[in-house]
Amino acid sequence: MSTTAGTTASPTGLADPDELDLRLPVSYLADGHSVRSWLLTTDHKRIAILYAITITVFFFIGGAAATLVRLELATPEADVLRADTYNKLFTLHGVVMVWFFLIPSIPNTLGNFLVPLMIGARDVAYPKLNLISWYLNLGGGLLAVAALLAGGVDTGWTFYVPYSTVFSNTWVSLTVLGVFTTGFSSIATGVNFIGTVHLLRAPGMTWFRLPLFVWAMYTTSLMFVLATPVLAVTLLLVFAERTFGLPIFDPARGGDPILFQHLFWFYSHPAVYIMVLPAMGVVSELITCFSRRKVFGYTFMVYALVAIAVIGFFTWGHHMFTSGMSPYAALVFSFLSFIVAVPSAIKVFNWTGTLYRGQVGFESPMLYALGFVGLFTLGGLTGLFLASIPVDVHVQDTYFVVAHFHYIMVGASVSAYFGGLHFWWPKITGRTYPETWARFAAILMFFGFNLTFFPQFIAGYLGMPRRYHVYPPEFQIWNVLSSAGAAVLAAAYLMPLGYLTWSLLFGERAGNNPWDASGLEWRTSSPPPRRNFFGSPRVQGGPYNYHPEGVAPVHDQPRLPSRGSLT
Amino acid sequence: MSAKSPKSETPKSEPPKSETPDPEGPGIVWRRNLPVWVVLMALLALSTWAAYWPYGRIDTAIGFGIAGAKTALVALVFMQLKHASGLVRIVAACGLFWAAILFTLTLADVLSRMANR
């Protein structure tokens, strides 16, 4: 297996084989080519790839639903879809995007791949459980797709009773079972990450030397384990009432529909933090690398992650201010919702401060990260509007809320997902992608996103309700702007699909550390071997050692080959 | 693959500082956990039957009692909290604390609605 320097004849695909022992283990991608070796793998890296494939499929299913929705909403009348079809489509969009795309996106793809690498471990703590969690996710997704093919479900992703238990004639039970199954995938992942971070850190990797991405995965896993069982039981109650006729939420038999809302939102509010905390972890990695600086205020950043995860459990009532809840409870929830915004604000200031006196580069992952900070700030600020009860009474269940959560879930989380995907793409696949296309896609995504969702704030305050497929004509201008933006956004999402796939086949091979980043994952080959490291990593300092103490930062450039670009 | 085993396999790197008893073989695991599951199913059947008893408030008490029995069974036998260290027990108790958040704030809503006459 001798190689000549600079060629890519070696099966490991290393650009720098002289650095290493010649008897190299093969990369995890080359370690077995059969379908069985993929579908029965216990390698966390392969499981991450499996997840990436399934969430991409679900992303495009959910995106197709959104495309039809925005097409219909371009005019005030119903000229594309019937009412029932429209209702099923927005429900599909919500269910698929939340449970089958966003919640697994960063934790199960980037988290699965990177957490063991970042802490210097050979795999996660429970590798077989990891594989089971993928199958549970896939099983739940297939149930949801089965519900779609059988005719769909039209309750909205929130399954409010008594509509979902008594009145809806659609495939509620099947969908609910699908979400129930996928919930266990989340719980298994959470257990796995908690075990991994507690037990498998390399010698010298103390808790306060962990990269913020690992802290983010850890706190997200705590939320997975504490919140998802409540969703599982609540959905089981809905299933029981619908299928067996048990009197649980039915008000005619003494039940309280508001109880369902309490139970549902007790999970679903931490779920939104589950969707955003991993994104914050990714952004911390990107901003530090592309400013060539330690993160500003590492300790506060860690405590902010923990604070968001904990306080986030106390705020769910802000989804229910107009529901008939008691006004005293409403005040308590409003206050707590303001408090939970404080740690997020701290993180935004710290990211901004990290740029100060750095060496800022504008590679595509950094563009996504900067976009994240802006969009997350705007989305978070509109959260304050929603925490204020008089304003919330006016905008609850209108497009203002839709715009708010899309700014966070799409503008922030999906941007961070794409940023992380681009940043770690060389590590995961061993290839580099065309940087110019990537930058263009990032900028297009930013503008398309704002054009899509900013007009929705205005439409919402004007009074346009959610889940309407026909609407009073005075809202049309904002809907047209939003639909136009959606077209741009769709193009921006298709571009990475194009050039990243191209890079898998024709991209230039990546070196171990094309970005000159810190972090243990960059101390192994791209892609890593099956057992992650060639030796046993040992940690001697904190994360982000981009410029050592007391030494001014050096002018440096990340070694990013720009050959292999399509331009 | 013995995928259903609830006890962790030894991780592939150096053995962790475990605070629970030594890892057991699958046989012992099944012999402890399968009876627990059977008893849980029996208690489920009992609580379903008890839900239809017409004795008024005692039904609620019975329901809570059965739930308590199930919790104790899961905690002491399945989770082996009997043999666990104090730290592990505190962490397990955190689950109850988190459920208490749900109950407290939900009841704050329901009870203050009732008090609001």
Add this chain to the structure above:
Amino acid sequence: MVGRLMPESASLQAVLTDRIFIGLTIASALILALVVGLLLVFAIRFRRGSKADRHPLPEIVSREFEIGWTAATIFLFVFIFWWAASAEIGAYSVPPNAIEIHVVAKQWMWKVQGSNGAREINELHVPVNAPVKLIMTSQDVIHSFFVPAFRLKRDVLPDQQTEAWFQATKTGTFHLLCTEYCGTDHARMLGRVIVMEPEAYARWLSAQPEGDDLAHQGERLFSERGCAGCHAPGSAVHAPSLAGIWERPVPLEGGRFATADAAYLRDSILQPGRDVVAGYAPVMPSYAGLLDDGEIQAITAYIRALGSEPGVVRALGTPDLRSNVPGGVRERSPAMVPGAPVLDQPGPGVRP
């Protein structure tokens, strides 16, 4: 045409809400400008290869900055909470002289009934500058009564009553929208709120078809549907008298007490076996399916009109039959009464 950026402001609450909204918008714009501005300034000034000064920051500065902006954020957010909360608390106390309107929502229409008997479908006529209290219930799923011009929204729940109030400050016609997803034609469940000058309103009212007010309708229903057969004085059947029970405590089987409010009356009509009055046999038939929500509201209004006199003593006999309802009896979750109970007379010190 771009149109407006904010809906018309046509109620007292709209003014308060808009003030908070604009305040928050200005604060958010400033914070966003600060963050984005700093990001841009730092990214450009400290771009790779630029000649800016890059000596390391002293540690003490970084810690004090952290504590400083954390404290500033906490104070700002707590202030905004206090400001919003004080506006909201006012919104919950209904003025005592409010016109009562009963609303029944069903898939996919609004049925509106004034206490003077005027009935409307998908429309609500109200006079300007008068407080209006909405007492709402749903016949099927959760709906939500939303008037953007009034900044008013309240969910409408099945088998419960929710309340909200508003005072319109401008005449005109305003959208009424259902804003809790309720099925196929959720988007078509539109209505109009028509605010009129007092004289025009009075003329409109008198032009409505002759209808009794709600309490008289209820009195008619009470005798037509057989309630009086047992509950009227002098009936051969031993049934509790309903005169003077409104909002009084009612002793139930097993020693508990319930308060005879709208929720209790509704339960007694639809599920009479649940909370049986102490000393009486559970022989009342259920009216579920025989009386719709509008008729139940009318009967409730009638019983309320019978007053709340104390001193109606019931003979407590030994119970001869036990309740066979599974699961036991319990207090059901009551109507949300946002700050003000349903009173016949004004409470002390309620600010309009």
